[in-house]
Amino acid sequence: MQLYLQIYTLIDATHLLIFHSYFRWLVLLIMLVQILWIYINYKRNIIFSAKDFKILLLYTLVFDIQLIIGWSLYFNSMLVEGFWADIAKGIKNRQLRFFGLEHMSMMNLAIILINISTIRSYFRINTTYGFKKLWNIYIWIYLIILSSIPWSFSPLTSRPNFR
Numbered sequence: 001m002q003l004y005l006q007i008y009t010l011i012d013a014t015h016l017l018i019f020h021s022y023f024r025w026l027v028l029l030i031m032l033v034q035i036l037w038i039y040i041n042y043k044r045n046i047i048f049s050a051k052d053f054k055i056l057l058l059y060t061l062v063f064d065i066q067l068i069i070g071w072s073l074y075f076n077s078m079l080v081e082g083f084w085a086d087i088a089k090g091i092k093n094r095q096l097r098f099f100g101l102e103h104m105s106m107m108n109l110a111i112i113l114i115n116i117s118t119i120r121s122y123f124r125i126n127t128t129y130g131f132k133k134l135w136n137i138y139i140w141i142y143l144i145i146l147s148s149i150p151w152s153f154s155p156l157t158s159r160p161n162f163r
């Protein structure tokens with residue numbers, strides 16, 4: 001019970017933002033490992049096995065956790081609240097528009113596509129084109145994610161790499 005209470009007090013915008021920010025590095029690491037895994041297996045014409053599907057599920061879980069943290073943050077963020085309070089003004093403000101609309105929609109699109117691709121891969125178990133199909137879609141998904149992160153060096157909306 002006490003543990004639940006402790007966890008509950010940690011669920012505020014500040015803690016969620018720190019968690020979301022650091023979890024991004026795990027997401028990026030997974031992206032790097034996953035894209036190499038997909039590419040090497042695709043180039044070697046390796047059959048997409050049931051074991052590979054389970055590995056893919058684990059990768060997808062990491063993205064889904066970031067999605068859940070992202071949505072929890074979305075409903076607690078002052079920036080997002082500011083955006084929805086006056087949309088006409090919010091849309092003209094780069095920071096408010098980015099977190100209220102752009103970041104949320106692009107990351108959701110990417111993670112929905114990841115989940116759809118994972119489900120579709122189930123039907124490609126024991127085929128040689130399983131990894132090829134993954135390669136064809138993941139390269140685009142990764143571009144969406146990489147371009148929607150508020151990098152510290154971004155001229156558009158920048159945030160510190162480490163909080």
Ligand code: HEM
Nearest residue numbers: 021024066067070071073074077078079099104107108159
């Ligand atoms: C792969 C998925 C995602 C990655 C890599 C990611 C990454 C990030 C990063 C690096 C920041 C800046 C953190 C900081 O200021 O230190 C951020 C902020 C934020 N993200 Fe995400 N994000 C993802 C998905 C999502 C999703 C799906 C949502 C919501 C639906 C979301 C909502 C937000 C919000 C609301 C903020 C800013 C909150 C504030 O400053 O008040 N993110 N995200």
